[in-house]
Amino acid sequence: MIEIAIHGRGGQGAVTASQILAMAFEEQGIRAQAFPQFGTERTGSPVKSFVRASRREIKIKAPVTLADYSIVIDPTLINTVNIVDATKPRGTIVVNTKNALSNISKKHRVICIDVNEIAKSIFARGANVGLLGAFVASTRVLQIKSLTAAISTRFPRFVKENQQVAERVYEIVRKELV
Amino acid sequence: MPLFGKFKYGGKNVISGSDAGAIAAKLCRPSVISAYPITPQTIIVERLAEMVNNGEMKAEMVKVESEHSAASVQMGAQATGVRTIGASCSQGLALMNEILHVISGLRLPCVMMVANRALSAPISIWNDHSDTMASRDTGWIQLHCENNQEIFDTVIQAYKIAEDKNVMLPIMPCFDGYILSHLYESVNVATQSQVDNFLPAYKAVHHYLDPKRPITIGSVAPPNCYTEFKFQQQKAMDKALKVIKKVNSEFSKEFGRSYGNGLVEEYKLKNADTVLIGMGSVCGTIKSVVDKHKGVGLLRIKSFRPFPTEDIVRALSNAKRVAVVDKAFSFGNAGPLFTEVKAVSPVKKINGFIMGLGGRSITEKDIEFVIKNAGVEKNFWVNVNE
Numbered sequence: 001m002i003e004i005a006i007h008g009r010g011g012q013g014a015v016t017a018s019q020i021l022a023m024a025f026e027e028q029g030i031r032a033q034a035f036p037q038f039g040t041e042r043t044g045s046p047v048k049s050f051v052r053a054s055r056r057e058i059k060i061k062a063p064v065t066l067a068d069y070s071i072v073i074d075p076t077l078i079n080t081v082n083i084v085d086a087t088k089p090r091g092t093i094v095v096n097t098k099n100a101l102s103n104i105s106k107k108h109r110v111i112c113i114d115v116n117e118i119a120k121s122i123f124a125r126g127a128n129v130g131l132l133g134a135f136v137a138s139t140r141v142l143q144i145k146s147l148t149a150a151i152s153t154r155f156p157r158f159v160k161e162n163q164q165v166a167e168r169v170y171e172i173v174r175k176e177l178v
Numbered sequence: 179m180p181l182f183g184k185f186k187y188g189g190k191n192v193i194s195g196s197d198a199g200a201i202a203a204k205l206c207r208p209s210v211i212s213a214y215p216i217t218p219q220t221i222i223v224e225r226l227a228e229m230v231n232n233g234e235m236k237a238e239m240v241k242v243e244s245e246h247s248a249a250s251v252q253m254g255a256q257a258t259g260v261r262t263i264g265a266s267c268s269q270g271l272a273l274m275n276e277i278l279h280v281i282s283g284l285r286l287p288c289v290m291m292v293a294n295r296a297l298s299a300p301i302s303i304w305n306d307h308s309d310t311m312a313s314r315d316t317g318w319i320q321l322h323c324e325n326n327q328e329i330f331d332t333v334i335q336a337y338k339i340a341e342d343k344n345v346m347l348p349i350m351p352c353f354d355g356y357i358l359s360h361l362y363e364s365v366n367v368a369t370q371s372q373v374d375n376f377l378p379a380y381k382a383v384h385h386y387l388d389p390k391r392p393i394t395i396g397s398v399a400p401p402n403c404y405t406e407f408k409f410q411q412q413k414a415m416d417k418a419l420k421v422i423k424k425v426n427s428e429f430s431k432e433f434g435r436s437y438g439n440g441l442v443e444e445y446k447l448k449n450a451d452t453v454l455i456g457m458g459s460v461c462g463t464i465k466s467v468v469d470k471h472k473g474v475g476l477l478r479i480k481s482f483r484p485f486p487t488e489d490i491v492r493a494l495s496n497a498k499r500v501a502v503v504d505k506a507f508s509f510g511n512a513g514p515l516f517t518e519v520k521a522v523s524p525v526k527k528i529n530g531f532i533m534g535l536g537g538r539s540i541t542e543k544d545i546e547f548v549i550k551n552a553g554v555e556k557n558f559w560v561n562v563n564e
Contacts, residue, residue, distance in 0.1 A: 019362045023192045026364050032192070033363040038218075038304060038356035038537060060466040061325075061357055061459040062541050153184045153192075 002141065003064040004051040006128075007083055008073035011043040013128030016154070017071070018049035021132055023150035024142055025053040033058050046081050053141070069139070071131050072096060078104060094134045096127055111138055113173055119165045123158065126165035133169035137177060144170050188369040195358035198326045198365050199265070199291045199351070200225035202333035204235045205373040206289075208263040210255035211239045214248040216270040217303045218355035219293040223265060237263075245270035249277035249290075256286040257395060259382030261337065264290035267355055268297055271309045275316065281348050282317025282411065284396050285384070287340030288348040290318075291333065293355040294458065294505075296536040304537020305355040307457065310482070311506040311514045313350070317411055319418055320482040322457040323353040324437075326365045331435055334368070338377050338425045344417040346384070352482075354459040356537065368433065376432045415484040422481055441486035443478040444493050450475030452552045453494060455519055456503035457482060460533070460540050464503070467545040474549055479515065487522045499553025500528040503540075507532055512557055527553030533560045 004021065008014030015036045022034035030053050037048035050064040070087045072078060075097040087093055089107045096115040104110060115130035129151060136142045147170075148163045155162055185191055193201070200222045203211075211230065215223045229235035240255075242248045245266055252264045266274060271292060281288050292310055296302035310320055321336065323329045329351065336349040353359065385395045399407055419441060426440025437443055445465055447453060452474045454464050461478040468474050477493045479486070494500060500523060504513025511517060516530030531548050534540045544560055551558060 019192065022362050026190065026192050031364065033361060034192075035357070035361040038360060058363070059462040059469075060542065061354075061361070061462040063539050065541065 001052060001054040001058070002069070003067050004053075004069045004071065004135070005064050005067035005083075005086060006049045006051070006071045006073070007077050007081060008047050008128065009043075009077070010045050010047050012047075012073045014047045014073055015049045017073070017128040017132055018051050020129060020147070020150045020154045021051045021135070022053075023153050024132070024136075024146040025051075027146040027149050028143065030055060030141070031058055037063060046077055048081070067091060069094065069135060071135055073128055073131060075099070075101065084108065092138050094131055094138060096131055109138075111173060111177075113169060115165075115169055118168050118172070122164050122168070123161035125158070126162045129162045130165040130169040133166035134173045136166075137170045137173035187367055188372070189367065190364045191367050192362050193326065193365050193367075194221065194360055194362050195326045195329050195353050196221035196293065196360070197225055198330040199333055199353070200229070201367060202330045203263040203289070203291070204229050205368060205370055206263070206334060206337050206377055207261065207379070208237055209260035210252070210262045211237050211264075212242060212248050212251040212255060212262065213265040214242055214245045214270060216245070216267055216295075218295060218305075218359045219265050219267045219270070219291070221359065222291055222293065226263070245273040246277060249274035249281065252288050252290065253277055253281045253284070253286060256281070256288050257284065257387050259386035259388070261380040262288055264288065265293070266290060267293045268295035268309045271313055272297060275313065278313060278316035278318060278348075280396065283407065285346040285411075285414070286348060287337070287346055289333065289336045289340060290348070290350055292350045292352045293359040294352055295355040302536035305357050305505070306535045306537070307504070307506040308535075310350060310352050311508070314483060314514065317347065319347055319349040319415075319422075319484065321349060321351050321422075322480055322482060323351060323358065324459055324461045324478065326358060326361060326363050327435065328437055329353045329358065330365050330367065331429060331433065331437070334373060334377060335425050335429055337380070338428075339418065339421050341380055342421045342425075343383065345414050345421050347411070347414050347418060352458065357459045366435075372432065376429065418484050419481075419486060422484075437480055438478065439489065441481040442489045442493060443480060445476040445478065447475035447477065447493055447496070449473060450496070451498040452501070452549060453477055453497040453499070453525075454501050454503060454545070454548060454552065455479060455515065457515060458505070460503055460505065463540055463542060464545050467542050467549070471549065482515070485518060490519060490522055491524055494523055494525050497525045498527065500525045501548050501552035502528065502530045503548060504530055504532055505534045507535070516557070525553075529554055530557040531560050532558065532562075
C-alpha cells in the first residue's frame with residue numbers, strides 16, 4: 001500500500017489532483033481511493049487530500065497520518081502544516097517552488113520543481129497536475145500514460161493543456177533523477 | 179454522464195459515493211426527485227439536477243423550500259403511484275421527521291438516501307450516525323453501506339425491497355457523509371438494461387391517488403383500528419427481513435456482488451473469540467485491523483431496521499467478548515446500536531464504544547483500543563478529552 005498526501009490551498013486543485021491520481025492508478029489495474037481531509041474549505045485556506053493505492057482491496061476508511069509521498073502545491077504550507085513530520089522517514093516530498101528547498105529535511109528525498117513557471121508557459125494553470133507528473137517521475141509504480149489517460153477521464157475541457165503540463169514536468173524531473 | 183470528461187456505464191469508474199448514489203437512482207428511473215440540498219448530501223442533488231437538465235434523466239425535479247416540504251412532495255408524488263427519490267441528512271432529516279412517520283404509515287415505498295451527518299448544537303457538518311439513529315422509530319428500513327460500490331448496489335436493491343408486495347415500506351440507504359459521500363473509489367456501474375432486468379417498472383397496486391378513481395388515504399383511524407395499522411407495519415418489517423435476504427441473493431445472481439446475507443455481514447467470525455460490531459464505513463477500517471489479528475472478527479450490521487436479531491444471535495454463538503462501536507449516543511443511556519445488540523446478545527461480556535462523533539477520525543489505533551478493551555465491564559468514549 002502506498003499512501004500519498006496532497007497539500008494545497010483552497011482553489012489550487014489538491015482535491016482534483018487526488019481524484020486524478022486515483023484514476024491513474026486504476027488505469028493500471030491498481031486499486032485506489034482518494035478523499036479530502038474534510039473541512040469547511042475556503043479559497044486560500046490549507047487543504048489536504050489523500051490517495052491510497054494497493055494491489056489488494058483497500059478496506060480502510062481513515063485519513064492518512066504518515067504519508068509515503070507528500071505533494072505540496074503551495075510551498076508556504078511547508079511551515080504552516082507540518083508536512084515533513086507527516087511524511088515517513090525516507091519518504092518523498094515533492095514541492096512546487098522556485099527556490100531550492102531541499103534543506104527542509106535530511107530524512108526525506110525532497111524534489112523541488114517550479115511547476116507554476118512550466119504551467120504558465122502552456123496555459124497558466126495546471127500546477128496540480130504538473131506536480132502529479134513530478135510524482136510519476138519519482139516513483140516506479142505509475143506510468144505517465146496512465147496519468148494522461150486519467151486527465152482525459154477527469155477533465156471535460158483543457159485536457160491537452162493539462163496533459164502537456166504533466167508530461168513536461170514529468171520529463172524534467174525524470175531527467176533530474178537519473 | 180457529464181461528471182467528467184469520460185464516464186462509462188457497464189464498467190468501472192472512479193467516482194464519489196454521492197455520484198454512485200445519484201447514478202444508481204437514475205438507473206432506477208424515478209419519475210420525481212424531491213430533495214433540499216444540505217452538506218454533505220448536496221452533491222447527490224447536484225448530480226440528479228445535472229442529469230435532469232441535460233435530458234439524461236426523465237424525471238421532474240421539484241424545487242422545495244425546506245426538507246419538511248421535500249419529504250412532503252416525495253410523499254405526495256409517491257402516493258400518485260410513481261417511483262420517487264429523495265436525499266437528506268442531519269438537521270434536514272430531523273426537520274422531515276414528522277413526514278417520515280406519515281410516509282411509512284401510508285406504506286409508501288419511497289427511497290431516500292442519507293449521507294449521515296451529526297446533529298446540532300454545536301454545528302457540525304461532519305459525519306456520525308446521530309441523524310439516522312434519531313430516525314430509528316419512523317418506520318423506515320435503514321440499510322447502512324460500507325463503501326461506494328455498496329451505495330450503488332444498495333440504492334438499486336432498495337427499490338426492489340421497498341416495492342415488494344410483502345413489504346411496502348420506505349427505505350433509507352445510509353452512507354457516511356464525507357467519508358463515503360466525498361470518497362472517490364472504483365465503482366462498477368451497471369448498464370440501464372441490467373438494472374431494468376433486475377428492477378421491473380414500478381406499478382402501484384394498492385391505494386394510490388388517481389382523479390379517475392377518487393379515494394382518501396391516511397384518514398383518521400379511531401382506537402378500534404389504529405393498533406391494527408401499526409401491527410401491520412411491524413408485520414411488514416418482519417417480512418422485510420426475508421425480502422432483504424432474497425433481494426441480496428437475486429442481486430448477487432444478476433451482478434455478482436452481495437453483502438453478507440443482506441442483513442449482516444460476517445467477517446472472519448469462524449475462529450473469533452472477540453467480535454466487533456459496527457455499521458457503515460468504520461467497518462472497512464475494522465476489517466483492515468481484524469486482518470492483522472488472530473481470533474478477532476467483525477459482525478457488520480447492514481440492516482439496522484428491521485433489526486436482524488436472529489442473525490446476530492447466531493453470529494455471536496462462538497464469541498467470548500463483544501465490542502459494539504457506535505457513532506451516535508442516546509443521552510441518559512448508551513450508544514443505540516450497543517443497547518440493541520446487548521438486549522439480544524448471548525454473550526454476557528459485551529460493551530460499547532462511542533467513536534467518530536462529529537467527524538472525528540476513527541484510526542486503526544482506535545480500533546486496536548476497542549479490541550484490547552472488548553468485553554470489559556465498562557463502556558468507553560474513545561479519545562474523549564474529559
